[in-house]
Every structure is written in C-alpha cells, then in structure tokens.
Amino acid sequence: MSILKETAFTIDSSSIKFGNGVTEEVGWEFKKLNCNNIMIITDKKLTDHVSVVKTIKSIEQNNLNPILFSEVSVEPTDSSFKKAIEFAITNNIDGFVGVGGGSSMDTAKAANLYSTYPADFMTYVNAPIGKGELVPGKLKPMIAIPTTTGTGSETTGTAVFDYEEMNAKAAIAHRELRPLIGLIDPENVRTIPPNVVACSGLDVLCHGLESYTAIPFHTRNKPENPGLRPSYQGSNPISDIWSLTAIKMVAENIYNAVNDPDNHEARSQMLLAATYAGIGFGNAGCHLCHGMSYAISGNVKDFFLNDYPQNHPLIPHGLSVAITAPAIFNFTAKSDPKRHLDVTKALGISDVDENNVNIMLPRAIRDIMSSIGMPTKLSDLGYKESDVDELVKVTLPQHRVIKLSPIEVDGDDLKKLFIKSLDDSWIK
Numbered sequence: 001m002s003i004l005k006e007t008a009f010t011i012d013s014s015s016i017k018f019g020n021g022v023t024e025e026v027g028w029e030f031k032k033l034n035c036n037n038i039m040i041i042t043d044k045k046l047t048d049h050v051s052v053v054k055t056i057k058s059i060e061q062n063n064l065n066p067i068l069f070s071e072v073s074v075e076p077t078d079s080s081f082k083k084a085i086e087f088a089i090t091n092n093i094d095g096f097v098g099v100g101g102g103s104s105m106d107t108a109k110a111a112n113l114y115s116t117y118p119a120d121f122m123t124y125v126n127a128p129i130g131k132g133e134l135v136p137g138k139l140k141p142m143i144a145i146p147t148t149t150g151t152g153s154e155t156t157g158t159a160v161f162d163y164e165e166m167n168a169k170a171a172i173a174h175r176e177l178r179p180l181i182g183l184i185d186p187e188n189v190r191t192i193p194p195n196v197v198a199c200s201g202l203d204v205l206c207h208g209l210e211s212y213t214a215i216p217f218h219t220r221n222k223p224e225n226p227g228l229r230p231s232y233q234g235s236n237p238i239s240d241i242w243s244l245t246a247i248k249m250v251a252e253n254i255y256n257a258v259n260d261p262d263n264h265e266a267r268s269q270m271l272l273a274a275t276y277a278g279i280g281f282g283n284a285g286c287h288l289c290h291g292m293s294y295a296i297s298g299n300v301k302d303f304f305l306n307d308y309p310q311n312h313p314l315i316p317h318g319l320s321v322a323i324t325a326p327a328i329f330n331f332t333a334k335s336d337p338k339r340h341l342d343v344t345k346a347l348g349i350s351d352v353d354e355n356n357v358n359i360m361l362p363r364a365i366r367d368i369m370s371s372i373g374m375p376t377k378l379s380d381l382g383y384k385e386s387d388v389d390e391l392v393k394v395t396l397p398q399h400r401v402i403k404l405s406p407i408e409v410d411g412d413d414l415k416k417l418f419i420k421s422l423d424d425s426w427i428k
Contacts, residue, residue, distance in 0.1 A: 004222040009236040010229055012175050013279050014144070014155050018184040018272060023054045023145055026097060027062035029181055033141040035095030037065050039088055041108040042099045043072040051099050051147050051188040067091050069111075072104045074309055075297065075317065077162040078121060078170075081110040088115035096142040098179070101200065102151030102317065105144045106159035109177045112139045113159075124172045126400045129163060134227070135174040144179040147188045149257065149270035150200020150318055152207060152278020154182030157231050160317075162298055168394040169294030175231055178282070184275055186268035193307035194258050196316075198372040201254040201270055203318035205368065206325055207277035208247035208346075211239055211284035213332060213339050214404040232285025234404060235339075243280030247346040249273035251368070258372040288328045288409065291402035292417065293320040295394035301382030315381055322369060323378050326362035326427060327420040331413075333358035335406035362427050378421040388418045 017025065030038055038059050046052050047070050059066040069087050073080040088096070088111040098108030113124060116139050122130040144154035157178040163170040189197075217234040235243075250273050256266035297320035300313040308314055333340045337354035344352045344361045347368070352360040369376045383391070392414045395402065402409060409417075420426065 006218050006220045006222045006233070009217040009233050009283070011238045011283050012157070012178060012231070013282070014179045014182045016155070016182045016184060016275060018275070020187050021185065022183045023051055023185045023188060024058050026055050026143055026145065026183060027058035027060070027064060029143060030059060030064055030095050030141070031062040033095065035064065035141055037067060037091060037093050038095045038097060039091065039093040039111065040066055040068045040097050040099060041072060041084060041111065042070050042104050043074060044070050046100050046147065049147065051145055051185070055097060055099055055145060067093065072100065072107045074103055075162055075314060076103045076107050077164050079164060081107060081161055082121060084111040085114040087111070089118070094140055096140060097145060098142070099145045099147065101146065101148040102153040102160070105146065105151070105153040105179070106161065108142055108144070109159040110161070110172060112142050113172065113177060116140055124174070126171050126173055128397050128399065129166065129170045135176040137176070139176050142179045143181045143183060145183045145185065145188065146271065146274065148192060148200040149189055149197055149267060150203040150274050152204065152274045152282065154179055154184065155275055155278035156282035158282070166298070166394065168298040171400060173231055173400060182275065184271060186264065186271055189267045189271050190264060192267070194261060195305055195307035197267065197270065198258045198374055199316035199318035200274070201250060201257065201318065201372070202322035202369065202374065204246060204270065204274045204277045205250045205254070205365070206289045206321045207281040207286060208243040208250065209325065209329065209343050210286040210289050211235060211277070211281035212243040212247070212343055213329070213336065213406055214285050214287050215406055231282065232400060232404060233283060235284050239280040239284035242276045243284065244342065244346050246273045246277035246280060247343055249276065251347045254368060255371050285404045286401050287404040287406070288332070288402060288417070289321045289325050291398040292324045292328070292391070292395050292414065293317065294398055295391040296320040296323065296378070296381065296383070298394060299387070299390060303381045319374060322365065323375065323381060324417060324421040325365045326424060327417050329361045329365065330358050331417060332406050333361065359428060366424055366427055377424050378418065379423060383422065385419060385422060388415055391418050
C-alpha cells in the first residue's frame, strides 16, 4: 500500500500583546481566566527585575494570589523541571506565568503539563529519547512574558531541557503546551546585557533561517488522524512570511541592539522579531542548527561567556545554534537554491545568485556573528576533532528537528558538518 503524503498544514499561535507596559495587564488576564493561585516562574537574577515586580503587583491588584518560584536554571535540566513540577502540585496552582528567557517559559510549560497530567517524567519527552506520548488534553492557563530578545518561546509548544543522563538537550513538544497569551513588553529588555542580546538574537536568526529552509510540509507522510500532525510540520506558505520577515528584522537591528545598549528601538525590534520567528518556526520547525546545538551545549568543555553565570561552564543556546550554521547552509544550499537565495537577500546581501549562495549565505552569517563579538568557530568553544564522534552520537536521536533537514543526513554527514564547523577559513 502506498504511503499518502501530507496535504494540509496547521497554524497555531498564542494570543500576542506587544507594547510598552503590557506586563501590567497580566493580572487582568488571569482574572478574566478565573485563575486564583498564580505561579510566577523565573530565575533568581530576575526576582528584583521590573518584569517580575510588575507581574506580582498586577496579580495582587486584581485580588489574586501570586506565588513566586525562582529556582529556574539557565539552560534548564530535567532536575530543575522536576522542582518546578513539584512546586506546582504542592501549591495547588491553577495559572502559570513564565517571566524571563526561554528557560523560564519552558519551565512553566513543563510545570503546567506534569502538574495537570502527572506521569513519569519521560512519558511526554520526545521519542526516541523519551516515550513521546501525546499530551492528554487541555492544560491550565499559561501566560509568557519574555525578558530576552530571542527564544520566541512565548509562541511555541516546545519545552527544551538538558537531559542530564545523556549530556544532551531533549524536548517536550505539543500544541497544548503553547502559552495562551504572550505579553511582549519592550520595557523588559532595556537592561539586558549585550552578550545576552547577541546570543538570543542569533537564536532568532537561526529560527528564521531553519524554518524557511526546512522540508516542505507536503513532503511529510500524512498522519493517521489530524491529532497526530506534529507542531513542526515543515516549511509552509504562512510560516514563510513570519520567518522571512524575522530574518530581515534581525539583519537590520541586531548590530545596534548589541553594540548600542541605549538603542531602545533596536532592542524593541529584536524582541518583536523573536515573536515573528516563533510563529514561523513554531509551526514549521527548525532543523540541523538546532539539532546539532543540543550536543554542543550539552557537552560543554570549559567555555565561559561574560554576562552569563560564571559558576560553571556554559555555552548559551543561541551561540550553540549559530556556531554550525555557516557549514550547515553551505551543505543545504543545493537542496533549494531559491529558498537559500531568499534568506541571503533578506540579510541584505545583494551580490548573490544561485551559483554562489552556498558561500554568500555562510559568509553573511559569520559576518553577523563577528559584528556582535561572538565566536565563529566550534574550536572557539573548546571543541576538537576528537570530540566529534560523541557530538554526532548525541545529535542522531534528535529526530524532532534533524528529520526536517532539507537534505536527509546520517552520521557521516553530521561528522563532516561538525568538522567543518571547527574552522571557518573555508569561507572566502
């Protein structure tokens, strides 16, 4: 019997409010949703930040009960997720708000899921790492308030964490995890340190690049029923618009957002770009940059970056994603030169055609990274060729993303890409 190919795609998104001061509306939103015990999920560094202070005040002003959980880990782990889950169960939480970067918002998603439908932790974790069981039904109301200019987690149904047993990133992904509302407040990103703006901005860039160049939705096998259609469906005409616009916004604003901290407009535009990209990749998906990044950030050697915690080595997510991007898009360019040409032109490169896009796009990505003071080679992060086999081993199970690559890859392909990423001298 022949296998039918997909004939439809689905676009889901959180309700979005964007503008200075919208954080102050969070209590009103929860009251409208008939919530009472509101778990505010953030990290210790943000407890005195304007975003958290305003969130608590707004919830109190609406005669609701704010309950603060500030144990989020930067780059969360399964252990830190479990702490939040236990906290939510113990405190009879009926509404969640993630305030912070992707770490806080993803922790809120996990706490919501497992406190609503308790299960062994690996039950909902994507296969083949976890059991990959579907979320049973609707979750409790969740609102997301991003304080970094990158993850787009306020619009997606994905929660990413470090699975400590494997030293690799893993994820829980389902439409029901998507926040009900995203409050996108530029006031919350005024004081972000430059390197956090840089790394989160590189995440936005790769969200746009990967989702626009992912396999087309109609090349996937058709699911047995609509409920089995994945959130990450492949590139599609609606995601394309959001993704391409996000790429343009990054190209126009990332330099000033990082290098001129007083440029509030540039930071506001990067915050909005993150949301645009989130709607794009939240429905189309990412591919190799994210798939390979999970091994890179899960096997950190001795890399430290200013503006991030210095108590242990850490490669920020956005940097781990972008570090392989030049090699990846050099590799995938031949799959659809026109689409790769589109994203290169969106980055502001005019002297590019289908014959040289395999070099011009990697060069454009590297130049952006250099312009904001970021490392451009995997070797800059402490990796050597002797580490590559382990990186490949950890990447191969990341089916959720690597299966969306426009060129199907195996272990040998991944090995070549990691090796090529160790150096950037091939980019002429």
